[in-house]
Amino acid sequence: MLGTIIAIVCLAALAFFSAPLWLWVAVGVFGLLTGVFAWWFALPWLAVCALSGVASLRMKFVSRPAFKLFKNILPPLSATEQAAIDAGTVWWDAEIFNGKPDWRKLSGFRDPELTEEEQSFIDNETEILCQMLNDWRFIHHDKDLPPEVWQYVKDQGFIAMIIDKKYGGKQFSHYAHAKVENKIASRRPAAAYMIMLPNFLGPAELIQHYGTDEQKDYYLPRLAKGIDMPCFALTGPWAGSDAGAIPDTGFVCYGSYTDPRGGSHHENVLGVRVSFEKRWITMAPIATVIGLAFKLRDPEGLLGGKEDIGITCALLPTVMEGLHHQCRHYPNETPFWNGPVWGKDIFFPLEWIIGGRDYAGQGWRMLMECLSVGRCISLPPQSVGNAKHAAWTTSAWAGIRRQFGLPIGKFEGVADALALIGGHTYQMEATQDLALTGLDLGENPSVISAMVKFNNTERLRKVMNDAMDIHGGRAVVGGPRNYLASMYNAVPIGITAEGANILARCLMISGRAHSAAIIMC
Ligand SMILES: Cc1cc2nc3c(=O)[nH]c(=O)nc-3n(C[C@H](O)[C@H](O)[C@H](O)COP(=O)(O)OP(=O)(O)OC[C@H]3O[C@@H](n4cnc5c(N)ncnc54)[C@H](O)[C@@H]3O)c2cc1C
Secondary structure (H helix, E strand, O other): OOOHHHHHHHHHHHHHOOHHHHHHHHHHHHHHHHHOOOOHHHHHHHHHHHHHOOOOHHHHHHHHHHHHHHHHHHOOOOHHHHHHHHHEEOHHHHHHHHHOOHHHHHHHHHOEEEEEEEHHHHHHHHHHHHHHOOOOHHHHHHHHOOHHHHHHHOOOOOOOOOOHHHHHHOOOOOHHHHHHHHHHHHOOHHHHHHHHHHHOHHHHHHHHHHHHHHHHHHHHHHHHHHHOOEEEEEOOOOOOOHHOOOOOEEEEEHHHHHHOOOOEEEEEEEEEEEEEEEEEEOHHHHOOOOEEEEEOOOOOOOOOOOOOOEEEEEEOOOOOOOOEOOOOOOOOOOOEEEEEEEEEEEEHHHHOOOOOOOOOOOHHHHHHHHHHHHHHHHHHHHHHHHHHHHHHHHHHHHHHEOOOEEHHHHHHHHHHHHHHHHHHHHHHHHHHHHHHHHOOOOOHHHHHHHHHHHHHHHHHHHHHHHHHHHHHHHOOOOOOOOOHHEEEEEHHHHHOOOOOOHHHHHHHHHHHHHHHHHHHO
């Protein structure tokens, strides 16, 4: 009886202090040899030590059988889910999943820094732009930026931040890009969407990474100057989160087309005839070029390979006959340009596939890889800017608004909510900066990017709820002096776009964490 109690106490103590394997073995052997532990207790103890400590035994008798069991129980992964899970790199996040993160490694990363040019752009051009913007006018009257603001945005390169200098872009670091976004979103939250959106995942990024020289030379200078306005069309009425299930299909065939870019006519060209129906596409109504995702099939074997080629991305000028893009949606009181795009039997040459014919069927991988980066530098910095705006205005309001003879910030309930706003905002910026550090080190941390997108947009929801509560009627009643309502209305956009949050948590974060854990076993 005493032996059993000693054994249980030893077991608990070793587990509680995360004792190393050699200590577990030593205690087991000592207990067995001295007779303190019964043999039926000590031998299984040592067997478990051997199974958990010797990798080859563990893999043979535990990991592989368990993996086989779960493989049979779980539904099979589709190719698109697998590509989503495989995209990107594993960076510091590997430390989290190995159960014993090396915090010194984390604190050893150098803080990202801005170059002189980037700092000056934030202090000067961005400052001027912020002063030109007027959210009330944008949302309630114009539903667009005034022409002079658009011109300033294009002339100063606000939509060319990710484009290489040799093509006329700014070639800013990811960190600088995010800091510009932070500032615009902190001053004019709704207008920020409109200005920053052409930088996010879309034609420019795809062309830079995968485009042919001809595509780069033609489109990148035009996108940098704003001569072309891009949008990217993936989502449709039948496929949202499950974007790999888009029904839009293109067939490889011979056909003729007139190139709207120069007017030249071409007969009997090998290309694609595509029909598609997309919706909720940002910038679509004013776009001049659409990055289109569709499924490519080659039933006549004209490319010499399999019939089902897979998801492919192509660049279509919007002036093509049969292509419709000018209707408009209004995303939750935040009227940046957004709308449906559809087309029937549109023929284009293979050279319009992003990356050319070699990249036919590579679309899903390209999108997933770019999204791993894009997720860090689009919605998370917008959320940080919005949260800073809320923290700044709400703390000021709590100081000047008096009730019961006191500034409302003196009441514990209000102070409590203010503290939460401050805490969330601090964590959001720290999370953003960590992800940007990874990106600027050349990583493509897909789990971290999903975590940042998920956490920052969810935390913004909490921050905005508290900020609205503290402002009371001041933030509920509309008018040019209401500086919070537009941001509050925009929260669900961040939650939904670029991988809806519940899906991001389940598939991109937990799903990939499980895969990482299985690989490490
Ligand atoms: C303002 C705005 C702008 C947009 N801009 C563009 C654009 O420029 N280009 C473009 O192609 N698309 C764009 N979209 C579309 C956007 O990408 C989709 O809305 C998004 O992918 C979610 O799809 P859905 O809205 O159809 O939701 P659904 O896919 O119907 O999902 C509904 C709910 O189910 C959850 N869910 C779905 N599958 C799973 C799963 N496996 N596990 C757990 N939860 C799951 C989701 O998280 C969500 O909460 C935009 C959308 C909005 C609202």
